Amino acid sequence: MSTVDAVVAPLISAEQRKQARSVGFTLVVLGIVAAFVLGNRPGDAGFKLVDSYIFVIPAQPFARILALVLIALGAAQLLKGFGKWTNVVLSIAAATFVISFLAWAASGGSFSFTGMLQDTVTRSVPIILGAIAGILCERSGIINIAIEGQLLGSAFAGAVVGSLFGPWAGILGAIAMGVGLSAILAVFSIRYRVDQVIVGFAINFFALGLTSFLAARVLTEHPDYNILSPLRPIALPLLSDIPVIGVVLFTQTLFAYFAYLAVAIATWSLYHTKWGLRTRAIGEYPKAAGTLGVDVIKLRYRNVLIAGAVAGVGGAWWPIGMVGRFDQNITNGRGFIALAAVIFGRWHPVGALSAALVFGLAEAIQLKMSNLDTGIPSEFLLMAPYLVTLVVVAGFVGRSRGPKAAGQPYDAQ
Amino acid sequence: MQLELRGITKRFPGVTANDNVNLTLKTGEVLCLIGENGAGKSTLMNVLYGMYKPDEGKIVLDGESVVFTSPADAIAAGIGMVHQHFMLVPVFTVAENVVLGVEPTGQFGSLDIDKAREMVREVSDRYNLNLDPDAIIEDLPVGVQQRVEIVKVLLRDAKVVVFDEPTAVLTPKEILEFFEIVKTLIAAGRGVVFITHKLKEALNVADRIAVLRRGQVVGEVDPKTASESQIAEMMVGRPVRLIVDKKPHAPGEVVLEVKDLSVVDADGRTMVDHVSFNVRAGEVVGIAGVQGNGQTELVDALTGLRNSTRGSVALDRQDITSASPRVRHAKGIAHIPEDRQRQGLVGGLSVAENLVLTRYHDEEFSNGIIMDWPAAHRAAENLIAEYDVRTPSPDVEASTLSGGNQQKVIVARELSRPLRLSIAAQPTRGVDVGSIEYIHSRIIKERDAGTAVLIVSTELDEVMALSDRLLVMYGGKIVADLDPKVTSAMDVGLYMAGSRPASTVNA
Secondary structure, three states, X not given: OXXXXXXXXXXXXXXXXXXHHHHHHHHHHHHHHHHHOHHHOOOEEEEEEEXXXXXXXXXXXXXXXXXXXXHHHHHHXXXXXXXXXXXXXXXXXXXXXXXXXXXXXXOOOEEEHHHHHHHHHHHHHHHHHHXXXXXXXXXXXXXXXXXXXXXXXXXXXXXXXXXXXXHHHHHHXXXXXXXXXXXXXXXXHHHOOOOHHHHHHHHHXXXXXXXXXXXXXXXXXXXXXXXXXXXXXXXXXXXXXXOOHHHHHHEEOHHXXXXXXXXXXXXXXXXXXXXXXXXXXHHHOHHHHHOOOOOHHHHHHHHHHHXXXXXXXXXXHHHHHHHOOOOOOOOOOHHHHHHHHHHHOOOOHHHHHHHHHHHHHHHHHHHHHHHOOOOOOHHHHHHHHHHHHHHHHHHHOOXXXXXXXXXXXXXXX | OEEEEEEEEEEEOOEEEEEEEXXXXXXXXXXXXXXXXXXOHHHHHHHHOOOOOOOEEEEEEXXXXXXXXXXXXXXXXXXXXXXXXXXXXXXXEHHHHHHOOOOOEOHHHEEOHHHHHHHHHHHHHHOOOOOOOOOEHHHOOHHHHHHHHHHHHHHOOOOEEEEEOOOOOOOHHHHHHHHHHHHHHHHOOOEEEEEEOOHHHHHXXXXXXXXXXXXXXXXEEOOOOOOHHHHHHHHHOOOOOOOOOOOXXXXXXXXXXXXXXXXXXXXXXXXXXEEEEEEEOOOEEEEEOOOXXXXXXXXXXXXXXXXXXXXXXXXXXXXXXXXXXXXXXXXXXXXXOOXXXXXXXXXXXXXXXXXXXXXXXXXXXXXXXXXXXXXXXXHXXXXXXXXXXXXXXXXXXXXHOOHHHHHHHHHHHHHOOOOOEEEEEOOOOOOOXXXXXXXXXXXXXXXXXXXXXXXXXXXXXXXXXXXXXXXXXXXXXXXXXXXXOOOOHHHHHHHHOOOOOHXXXXX
C-alpha cells in the first residue's frame, strides 16, 4: 500500500482520456451510419405497442435528425467531454440509434415492438442466470470460464430427465448437472490448485463433447428421451395488465421470474449480509478473512456449488422454458456472453442484468430482422449478439476492476 | 493470562524454522522477539496463531495444554495478531474490515452495519485511536491502517497481541504514536509480543527481549542492562559493527546533475515534480522519504527505466536524459534496484549468470555470438570470493540464496567495475545485520574511491548514517536539503511527513 495520496493527481487519468475519446468517435461513427445507411429508405415505420395502438416513426427524417444530433454530441464529447454524464449521453444515443435502425428496417410496414422487448427479456434469462453464477464464483475468488459448459450440460440433463419424468424433475436434473460440473471446477481449482482458466476450458469441452456424443448416439435412437412440453408463460395477476411493461416483464415463464429473483437475492446477499461480506472478502483478499477465522476453503466450495445450481436453472431454460428438446451445442456461446455480462456489469448482479438485457436485445432484434425484409444476410444477423459482445467488451469495460484474488488458489499457510 | 510455548519445533522441507523453542508470554508486559530475517520469528508466531501446525512441542495456556488448528482457535483463546502485511481488504470500509468474521447481524442474517460502526467507534474512542468507521482502507495512510488492525484485535478481546514487524512501514512520527498505543494496551492489562529486527526499538519498548537465531532462542536479555551491540552479537553469532565507519568526505566535481525533472506514472499522476539536485564525486547523497513519494519513479528516470516528461539529467556534463539503460551502464552508472527479485536478479538463472548479466556482451565474455562460459565462470568465482557471497556453488539458482546473499550478488555485479555514479535504492531492505554491515562498508568504499553515490532509502537510520548530504522527498518534490550531522532524526521525520520542524517555522 503506497501513500501516493500525497501527490496531487490530475483530475482524469490517461486511460480515462482515451476512453472519453473513444466514446466521442463512437458517437460520430453512429451519426455517419445514421446519415448514410439509415437515412436511405423512405417510408413510415409502425411500432406496434399494444393491439390497438401503433406508434409511427417516419424513418428517413428521423434518421437524418438523429445523424445531426449524434455528430454534434460526438464533436462536443471530443472537444469538451460530458464528464460524469458521458455514459448517460452514450446510452441515450445508442437507444435512439437502435430505434432509428428498427425504423429503417421496418419502413413501409410495421412490427410488434412490444413483442420484441418481450423476446429481449426471454432471451436474456439464461444469460442473466449464467452471469449470476459467474458473479458468485468470481466474487469468491474463483474464475468461472465454465459457465458455457454448465449451461450446456444442464440443458442436456434437463431435456432427458424432463422428457422421462416431467419438467419439474427436469429442472432438478439440470440443477444436479450444474452442481456436478461446478464440483469439478471447485475440486480442481480449490483442492488441487490447477489453473482455473484451464479447468474451465476443460469443462466446456468436456460438456460439449459428451452432450454432442450422447445426443447423436442416444437421443437420435430414442427420440422419446428428448421431447417434452416446455413450461408456458404465466401472466402475473395485476402486474401483467400494465400496458407494454405487463407483457414485456410479467408475461413470462417461471424461468424469467426466477432470474428476477436471483438478481434481487444476489444483490441483497452480497451487500447486506454476513455471507456477502465474507464472500467479497475472500474474493479480494482471502488471507484477511482467513486470519480472522473465516474458513476460506469451505466458503469457496459452497459458493461455487451454489453458482452451479443457478447455472443449472439457466441451462434448463432451453429444453424446459423454450424449445422442448435438446440439440447439439444448443447454448451456442450464451455462457461466454454471460461471462462478458459479468465483466461488463462490473461483477454486480444488477450491472450483469443490464448487460444481459443488451445482449438479449441484440438477439431479439436479430429474430425480428429475419422476419422483416431488410436485405441484410441472415448469417450476418446471427453474428449480431456476438458482435455486440465484442464491441462492448473491447470498448467500454477497459477500466473495470474485478475481484483481486480471482484466479489465485488459497493456501491457508 | 499466561501463555507458554514449550519445545516448539517446526520443520519445512530442507530447513528447521523453529528448533525446540521455549517462550512465556504474560499479560501486562511487552515481550520483544528479536532476530534476523529467517531466524524463525514469523514462523513461531504463525504456530502460536494456529496457521502452522508444529511438528513437536505444545502450547500451554494458564497451565493447560491447548491445540490451535486454525486462527479461529487462537482468537477464541485470546490471541490477536497484527501481521506485517496488513490483513485488510483494501476496498472495504474500516467497519467492514473490523467486523469480518464476527459480524453483528439483524433480521434474516442481514449485516447490521450501524452496529458495526458503533463497535468500531467504541473501541477506537476507548483506546484513543481516532478512526472513521466509514473510511475506505485503500484511501488511508499506512499508520491509520495499522490502527484498524489493532481495533480488529481488540474487538475480539485479545489478551495477548502479537505485532509482526509493526514499524517497518511507518514514518518516524507514526512509530512514536505506535509506541504510545502499545503503552495504552499494557495499561489496559493486555500483553504485547513485539517482533522486530531493529535493536533500538526493542530496547525502547520491551520489558523482556528474547533473541532468536537459526530457529533457536539463544538467550533472553533485560533491556535495562543490555546494549545494542550485545544483542546484535547474539543475533548474528559474532561481533558486529553497528556504526558506519567513514572518514570526512572530500567532494569533487559535479557528476550527476538533475535539472527540473518531472516524471508521470502510468495513471497520469505526477510522481516526480520539478526536481533539481547535484551529486558530486566522492559524496554520498541520501534521499529519505516515506514509500510512494516519487523515489521509485526518480530512480527509474535516472537509470533509464522510465521516461521523464520534462527536465534533464546529465552525467559529467553530458546529457543522458533519453539514453538507454545500456548506454548509461556503459558510461559508468551502477544501479542497485529496490526490488531485488524483480529488477535486480533473474531468480531462475544461476549465480554466475546473474553476476555477468550486465556484461555478457563484453569482449571478455563473448565474441559477439557465442558466450565464453569458462571466462564468465572464472569472473563469477572471483566476485563470489571477493564479495563474500555465501553460495554452495556458482551454478545454483540465484533464487535459492538468502536475501542478504542475493543482495551481495547484485552489489558485486554492480560495483565491481570502474564507476562514475552508483545509485542504490533500499540497498539493505530485508537483509540481515551481518550483510548490512558489509554492504554499507562497500558503499562507503566506493565513495572514498571518488564515485558519486546516490542512496534512496525509507530506513531513516540507514540514510542518515550513510549520507554526507540528505534530501527529503515528499509528494514528488524535494522538500529539504540537510546536513545529516547536524539534523535530528525527528526533524527529518517531520519533513518526510510533509510538515516542517518548529524551529524552521519560527525562524
